[in-house]
Amino acid sequence: MPLVIYLGLHAVAREPALILPSGQRQVTLATLKVNDTAAPLDEPGSGQQKGEHVERHSNRVLFLETLSEDATRTIKQWLQQKATQHVTLVWLQPVPYIAAKLAQGEETESTLQAWQQMANATLNLFRQHRRQVTLIGADVGGVPPQRDEVALLTLPPAKHAPLFTLAASQLLATSSAMQETAAHLSASSTCVYPQAEEVVDQVINTLRDHQKNSQQINDLEQQSTQLKLEKKSSEEKLSAEKEAHQKAQQQIAAQNKKLTSVNEENDLVIAELHRVQELLESKLIEREELLKQRDDVRNHYEIAIQQRDSALQQLDQRFTQLQQLHLELKKYQAEQKNLTSRIDRYQTQLNVQKEEFQQALQEQSTWLMWVRSNASHYMAATYKHSRSYRKTLKQQAALVQASQYFDKQWYLEQYPDIANSTMDPVEHYLKFGVLEARNPSPNFDTKFYITQNPDIAESGYQPLLHYIQHGQMEHRQTKLEQLHLPSPLQAPEEASGSASGENAQASQEAK
Known part of the structure; x- marks a missing residue:
């Protein structure tokens, strides 16, 4: 069960536990000091996909006002108990944190020092446990990024006057140390809550x-x-x-x-x-x-x-x-x-670019999940059961070659480096081509089939074999179908001439 730690939310929400969904459970530092006896997650492909989905979103959540030495020591001890322990550390961006503190009447110098100390402690913890700690930058009033392993909270919008936000932005702009620390945190973070800084500056x-x-x-x-x-x-x-x-x-x-x-x-x-x-x-x-x-x-x-x-x-x-x-x-x-x-x-x-980016990121994450699972199964089969693997490989090659979704001539013409080698095209595709996202024929897109079927990505199953054995009976799609839409009616020359300058300027600023 993953652990999610939110730092500094007490500045924007006096009782952050009130925004916690019913499916998530709040824990304390005292709970982490006891040995974690939670059962490990099931291996992918074991038929427990629905259970994994529920377990993955039943997060244990810990709210900390700051990352003190005692809290850091307790988190390190908890991570050292098991190598599989993992922490998702959600840190609050400097502008909303400083603006909320100023709105509460806190002193400027003490507020800046508090955020700087919390950011430095977060970076030190991440550098010491990079494999077990994931950093995510949070902001108020924004939609959290979609994560497979955890469900992030949607922070409430700021209730103070915009003057405090402007003051916080000015303080951040005049402090090179805070800017450098915030840049290091953003670079070390897996993702951050979406922001529209250019639109905010224009407003x-x-x-x-x-x-x-x-x-x-x-x-x-x-x-x-x-x-x-x-x-x-x-x-x-x-x-x-x-x-x-x-x-x-x-x-x-x-x-x-x-x-x-x-x-x-x-x-x-x-x-x-x-x-x-x-x-x-x-x-x-x-x-x-x-x-x-x-x-x-x-x-x-x-x-x-x-x-x-x-x-x-x-x-x-x-x-x-x-x-x-x-x-x-x-x-x-x-x-x-x-x-x-x-x-x-x-x-x-x-908004359109944001949706496209999120879709591409989701597809890339699904592809990477399949590559890891497939590589793990391939290495185990190669070094532990080499004879059985060769026998299975011949059976799989025969099954693929007999299907209508592998075109040997097309494969050699599409990839000339395979034609110059002595390896059989079917064997090359099963061993290496699928890992390189190569297609066996124009009627089957390897990467599309994996990214559109998360169960195959989690199991690491060979995509073409899965489609031959199961996918075609389940009527799964093998490639992206292009829809040809009719061309829109052209606007009058006067309207196009007056709008061309604005469109060019808008596209340049968007880039």
Whole structure:
């Protein structure tokens, strides 16, 4: 029964046992100190395939906050009990670990030291027990990779603010030691939880551009409000000056009327000139002062008109600037929409590539399982039962040669190195050709038959012999059938011309 150890999950889940499925059992360090009396797994091909599948997913799980010296010593002692003991060590990536600790209020320096110490202890344990320890890098919110021997947990997504994730990424980028340690862990790991770092960087850059555009919009709104206030102040000032000018004109008209009355009185009382001379002089002085005031009012009025014209000109200029900024804002919004569309397209391409990679990895793992099982059976038959093996080989060669799935002429034409040798083509295929993934005829694909039938891969059975004896009665497929689909309708030239540039750029960035 395999043992799976999860390191550092307490940072992202306070009680990691709650996310443990019912089919898996949690153990402690005290359990590992007792001798493991679990029965070994059955050999492949013994007819217990269904039982093996249940046993393989009934994992024993151990949660550790960190890999202390006591925990490391206990794990080493448990591994040394039996050479068949195996540990799958799932370590948490530095960014989610640091972000979760910072969100809990931990100090930055102590958090970085804690992850560095845990990573170094993990690397030391792996280097001392490479054959018994498998490393897997984990991340929150992602789908775990598919593993035949163990069922990995799906970690819950982060509940803290994205600001802590950005801070953790910045801290990792400024620490060369942590980057080097994380690189060593990733290189030593069999696989890691899938990530989309390029898509995340593009989303962060888009978010920054959006914040910058929002700041520019706020600045433009503040400028527009200030311009409106200045315009209102200028209009109020101009209105006050107009009222003052009207009052001055009324005063001038009144004084002119009074002056006319004085002149008429002067004509009538010319005889009394000496008596009213002082009064007349005073009136003349008053008139001069009023004339001076009138001139001053006219000057102020002209200045006010000039200021009004200048203010109106400035308002026109700022209104033009505001229109230009509004056009730029629309342009930024269109670019933002284009970036969002590109991000969605890249995410779709990434999902397709991920599915293709997982399928290829599964096929390669199945092929490697068959090669190991076949090699073990072949060596045992060669060195322990050589006579029986030669007799069996002749029987198998006769069975293969009599079948319609081995074409001797095609085999020699397809592989000229066999034609130049003296070995019989049927014997070469049974001994070496199947291990080299060679095909006996165009109607039988060796590697396809093995990768599409996991029971044959686990048993190490010769694929062509299995198909002749059992597979054809079970109607198993011998090669990949190519489906010829009709060609899609071509788009109009205008649409293809406009989309060619974007497709070329998208394919280059995807590579």
